[in-house]
Amino acid sequence: MITNVKPKEATAIINSLTAGVVPKIGVQHITVGRSDETDAFIKALEDVKNGHSMVKFWIGDFGSGKSFMMHLMNTVALKQKFVVTTADFTPDNRLYSTGGQAVALYAALMDNIAIQTKPEGGALSVLLEKWIEQIITRTAQQTNIPLIEIRKEEHLPLIQDNILKAINDITEVGSFDFAAVIIKYYEGYIKDDQALRKNALKWLKGEYKTKTDARQDLNVREIINDVNYYDMLKNFCKFFVSMGYSGFLINLDEVINLYKISTSTMREKNYEKILTIYNDCFQGKVSNLFINFAGTKETLENERRGLFSYNALKTRLETNKFETSEIRDFAQPVIRILPLNHNEIFVLLKKLKEVFDFNYSVNIDVTDDDIHSFMEEMFNKPGAAEFLTPREVIRDFLNILSLLRQNPTLDKKRLFGEIEIADERPSMTVLDEITEL
Incomplete structure (x- = not known):
């Protein structure tokens, strides 16, 4: 018997599954047969809470439940007080590019940021305001100025100084501009300047196309782009942890769209970025970050176009040779999603x-x-x-x-x-042509 289902969750479940996609909310109510995978994920979350970082690859046939598993992980992580986000790889969203596709992936991730009180996404502004409130409270305590008074415009320099100090303490690359933009957001917050807050949020989400526009609107020198977006994700991870969150969970689905990149050099650059992320997480260069990739067996194992075509990844992602369908190793980076019986x-x-x-x-x-x-x-x-x-x-x-x-x-x-069976799998023999910009 289904219990504790909210009307909003029920509608999302039915509408999404009828449309052939996974619902963003409510998946925990219809989960079956994934208890071992879920238990292993919860244990991994505990490690990430304790300061480690993790990368997992969820591999299964088309329609086997990879995307469902990703949404279930979001739900579990939200309950464990993680900030979570998700995005799909597409021809326009990649890890590496020189034409804006990488920062487009970053922008999608920023749009989909979720917390337990806002699980559907769009929580970045909520998090910013929560962090600013923490800075305001801390400044009031340090200066013995009442909370009602400290919010007045005359005390703006005190808040600005503390924002800058706090950001410098938790960020490495691009801390000055990151802090400057958050200060601008705070100014808009205090002065009720919606345009200023909107522009600051636009910068943080990687939506500025030129440095000139950013300088004109916010008086900052840099913008988030294809080169530095990953550093900004790591900055946000530290930012969220400093607020008291357990960590930052990032789910990246449809790795097949990296497999489909027609130019081998560009495909390898994207795989090289995966390797960088993998090494950062497992070598302790970043803390409290959990990144999941989801793709098909072909996407992983094809030695001409798949992840295994990049030898440094192949050596890291080869499956435990002693694993069977009955004896599973959920501690390894690659987790196979077996079909439901x-x-x-x-x-x-x-x-x-x-x-x-x-x-x-x-x-x-x-x-x-x-x-x-x-x-x-x-x-x-x-x-x-x-x-x-x-x-x-x-x-x-x-x-x-x-x-x-x-x-x-x-x-x-x-x-x-009257039921008929059709082959819904995407063609893996005729690859989509993707224009390299």
């Missing part, structure tokens, strides 16, 4: 039926036996063994529930019999 899919569909009924305040006449019948039809269809994915099973099941909700007299068994 039929029992697990049955439990998942039961949970989805309960969420669906809750969302629409109905009780659709679909019994456990009906779910078994649906699954038998799905898994016995021609092509099911080769092409069928949990994503397609879920979407077809929810589509049938939707029809039955609106047309209660429809014959369930006839609907089950």
